[in-house]
Amino acid sequence: MVRVYPFGEGKTEEMVFKVLCTQYPDLNNVNLNKFVSVGGKNKFSEKIKETLQADLIPDTEIQIVVFRDLDHGEIFDDVAQSFQNLAWILLTKWNLTPQIKVHPEKPNIYILQQQATTDTPGLRLVLHFPDDKIFDGLNVVMRNRTTDGYILALGFDETILRRFACKIKRDASTASQAPNVLRDLINTYIPNIVASNGITFDQDKDFLAAYLCATRFWTVHRSEEQNKLAEVIMKRAAKYRPELLKQMFQSWLDAIQMVVQ
Amino acid sequence: MIERLVIQRFRGIREGELDDIKRVNLLIGPNNSGKTAILEMLYLAGTSGRACALIMQDVKPSVWPAQTLLPFDMLGVEPMVRMRDRHGEPKKKQDAPADLTADDSLSVIMDSVTENHPLHQFQLAARLEKLERRVFSKKDIQRVTLFQLEPWFGKDDYEIPASLIPPSFEDKNVRIMEGCRWVYMWEKPFVYAWNKQKDLDHFAVWAVFGSLSAAEHTLFFDFHTANNPFTARFAQKAYEKIPDWEEEITKHFIQVFPFLKGAKISVRPLMQSNWTGSVEWPGKSPIYIDHFGDGARHAFKVLAALIAMGKRVDEKHPGLFLWEDPELFMHPASLLRLLQQVMLFIKEKPIQVFISTQSLEVVALLTHYFQSEANDWKKELRAFRLNLEEDKMYAATFRFENLKAWLEQEMDPRYWGVSELPFSYHYGGSEDIILEEEI
Numbered sequence: 107m108v109r110v111y112p113f114g115e116g117k118t119e120e121m122v123f124k125v126l127c128t129q130y131p132d133l134n135n136v137n138l139n140k141f142v143s144v145g146g147k148n149k150f151s152e153k154i155k156e157t158l159q160a161d162l163i164p165d166t167e168i169q170i171v172v173f174r175d176l177d178h179g180e181i182f183d184d185v186a187q188s189f190q191n192l193a194w195i196l197l198t199k200w201n202l203t204p205q206i207k208v209h210p211e212k213p214n215i216y217i218l219q220q221q222a223t224t225d226t227p228g229l230r231l232v233l234h235f236p237d238d239k240i241f242d243g244l245n246v247v248m249r250n251r252t253t254d255g256y257i258l259a260l261g262f263d264e265t266i267l268r269r270f271a272c273k274i275k276r277d278a279s280t281a282s283q284a285p286n287v288l289r290d291l292i293n294t295y296i297p298n299i300v301a302s303n304g305i306t307f308d309q310d311k312d313f314l315a316a317y318l319c320a321t322r323f324w325t326v327h328r329s330e331e332q333n334k335l336a337e338v339i340m341k342r343a344a345k346y347r348p349e350l351l352k353q354m355f356q357s358w359l360d361a362i363q364m365v366v367q
Numbered sequence: 368m369i370e371r372l373v374i375q376r377f378r379g380i381r382e383g384e385l386d387d388i389k390r391v392n393l394l395i396g397p398n399n400s401g402k403t404a405i406l407e408m409l410y411l412a413g414t415s416g417r418a419c420a421l422i423m424q425d426v427k428p429s430v431w432p433a434q435t436l437l438p439f440d441m442l443g444v445e446p447m448v449r450m451r452d453r454h455g456e457p458k459k460k461q462d463a464p465a466d467l468t469a470d471d472s473l474s475v476i477m478d479s480v481t482e483n484h485p486l487h488q489f490q491l492a493a494r495l496e497k498l499e500r501r502v503f504s505k506k507d508i509q510r511v512t513l514f515q516l517e518p519w520f521g522k523d524d525y526e527i528p529a530s531l532i533p534p535s536f537e538d539k540n541v542r543i544m545e546g547c548r549w550v551y552m553w554e555k556p557f558v559y560a561w562n563k564q565k566d567l568d569h570f571a572v573w574a575v576f577g578s579l580s581a582a583e584h585t586l587f588f589d590f591h592t593a594n595n596p597f598t599a600r601f602a603q604k605a606y607e608k609i610p611d612w613e614e615e616i617t618k619h620f621i622q623v624f625p626f627l628k629g630a631k632i633s634v635r636p637l638m639q640s641n642w643t644g645s646v647e648w649p650g651k652s653p654i655y656i657d658h659f660g661d662g663a664r665h666a667f668k669v670l671a672a673l674i675a676m677g678k679r680v681d682e683k684h685p686g687l688f689l690w691e692d693p694e695l696f697m698h699p700a701s702l703l704r705l706l707q708q709v710m711l712f713i714k715e716k717p718i719q720v721f722i723s724t725q726s727l728e729v730v731a732l733l734t735h736y737f738q739s740e741a742n743d744w745k746k747e748l749r750a751f752r753l754n755l756e757e758d759k760m761y762a763a764t765f766r767f768e769n770l771k772a773w774l775e776q777e778m779d780p781r782y783w784g785v786s787e788l789p790f791s792y793h794y795g796g797s798e799d800i801i802l803e804e805e806i
Contacts, residue, residue, distance in 0.1 A: 109783070139778070140776065140777065140778050142776050142778075143776075153772065153776075156768050156769055156771070156772035157769070157772050157773065157776065157778075159764075159765075159766070159769050160750075160752065160763040160764055160765040160766075160769045160773075160780070161763045163761050163762065163763055165759075165761070166761060224538075269806075273805075327801075327805060334801070337801055338801060338805065338806065341801060341806045342806050345806055
């Protein structure tokens with residue numbers, strides 16, 4: 107029986123994964139394991155090893171899909187190399203050293219494949235990095251390439267911003283301008299005020315914090331958690347802009363499909 | 368200590384292997400995945416402590432050193448009677464293929480095996496050096512259903528005939544040698560029933576690597592053990608030979624059931640020469656433990672038997688404790704305390720334990736227990752998640768850190784398919800749930 111083990115850095119990835127699985131029933135045909143949030147990029151190796159070690163059994167294949175952010179200064183190949191090293195550690199007992207390779211058509215997806223034999227286990231690892239195209243369309247400059255960036259890109263969609271505007275009950279006379287006003291607050295005014303006071307403001311999480319502030323998230327949703335904001339954005343996208351959600355997260359869906367190919 | 372088990376055609380397992388076995392071994396997995404079968408194989412190998420010689424025709428050497436089942440196990444029960452009982456088989460086999468010869472050997476004729484095969488007809492007899500001793504009696508026609516092959520009198524250079532080597536053993540390079548014994552069993556309900564093509568397919572064969580415990584140090588604890596009183600053969604002997612048996616039982620039992628503090632646990636005969644425990648309070652009539660409830664009865668029997676074994680074992684004569692379903696009848700709080708007592712006991716004694724369980728609580732409680740233990744002892748924990756696919760047994764091997772990671776991630780290590788903990792759903796309030804109107 108083939109099982110797919112999804113891993114991600116944190117709770118946002120877990121939530122995104124769950125929403126995608128709910129939204130796209132095709133993914134239900136994949137025998138997905140519970141999503142494992144490793145709790146920080148430095149813990150991938152340890153958590154993947156602890157989780158998978160038991161299931162490496164000759165004549166069976168396990169499949170891993172990893173959603174990894176790319177921090178400032180990191181490059182795809184180096185991070186991919188670290189996952190290749192991890193695979194080699196997992197397969198040390200059998201002296202197997204499969205190579206990780208970038209997907210020929212998707213530069214943000216890497217694949218490592220080791221076929222199972224009667225004497226050795228099989229391992230298929232798909233490593234997904236955020237797609238640069240998502241960030242190119244953002245009107246803000248961020249140091250990192252993260253899942254939060256995807257959320258932000260989705261959150262700047264006019265329909266989704268309009269839903270936030272409705273919830274915060276702006277004056278009816280200015281309602282038509284609401285999405286633009288919110289967008290400007292989030293990507294320009296709040297960052298500028300913060301930055302002009304000597305406080306660094308350059309990460310996706312900073313922008314999500316501005317988003318929470320501009321949309322009166324605490325007042326409306328009784329939460330200050332970015333993860334909950336992300337979930338609301340994802341679910342709004344699923345409900346009102348499904349085609350956009352699919353377009354944005356196409357590389358995630360590709361990665362999940364690739365792992366079971 | 369047993370280190371590895373290689374299996375060929377035992378019950379529902381066509382082929383399988385368990386490797387990297389340690390001191391505390393949990394067997395988990397779906398029904399019909401081989402958990403109980405493993406306990407049974409170890410039990411049968413462990414109770415095969417009767418030295419004999421296997422005599423085969425047309426084989427050189429024709430006499431091989433072997434062991435076969437003893438008349439009684441540690442608890443005073445006949446091994447095959449117990450095994451048949453567990454599987455709803457008649458306790459006595461009318462069609463046993465064995466017979467007693469004039470010289471008190473057991474002659475076995477396997478009609479289903481072709482005549483030119485060494486195991487079509489073979490004998491189990493007294494070893495040459497003990498010819499004067501009577502090894503078998505008429506009762507053994509019913510009792511003896513297997514033999515355990517040993518290296519040829521300490522010499523590894525005599526090769527076992529090729530027709531006696533299961534194909535999967537050949538593939539895995541399993542050899543009869545010092546520290547590896549092969550068990551051949553011919554009783555039909557215990558032999559994999561399907562697709563019998565070769566002569567050897569009429570035998571269940573398994574190889575046990577490592578040192579096997581002696582039969583008197585092999586304890587198989589299951590539903591039947593919990594439900595039945597002790598035999599006099601076991602309890603009376605323990606009562607007479609272990610001076611502080613009752614004190615030790617009392618000490619541990621009260622840790623499991625603290626409400627019994629101040630009471631003394633005695634072991635006394637019942638009618639029909641069976642024995643059981645009773646709780647004695649100063650100035651009050653004793654109450655049989657069985658009258659307290661099923662959980663108390665289970666815990667008492669486990670502790671009494673384990674303590675008795677613990678008194679006999681030492682580094683040269685280690686013990687083997689096979690425990691099926693520790694969760695049987697146990698409330699989680701009592702189960703936790705019972706597991707703690709058993710683990711404390713096992714840690715101090717050279718005893719290896721195999722626990723088969725369906726209970727996530729047992730897995731979690733043991734993992735939790737090991738969490739506060741030293742690394743050396745942590746390394747002695749293994750959990751094997753078993754699965755049968757096309758009757759081949761696969762074993763996922765969890766170390767302590769793997770179990771901990773799975774449980775921390777709210778994943779259920781018992782499952783192959785679905786891994787989320789069954790109780791991981793939330794009763795969260797509105798704070799944790801995004802309502803449809805919020806979207």
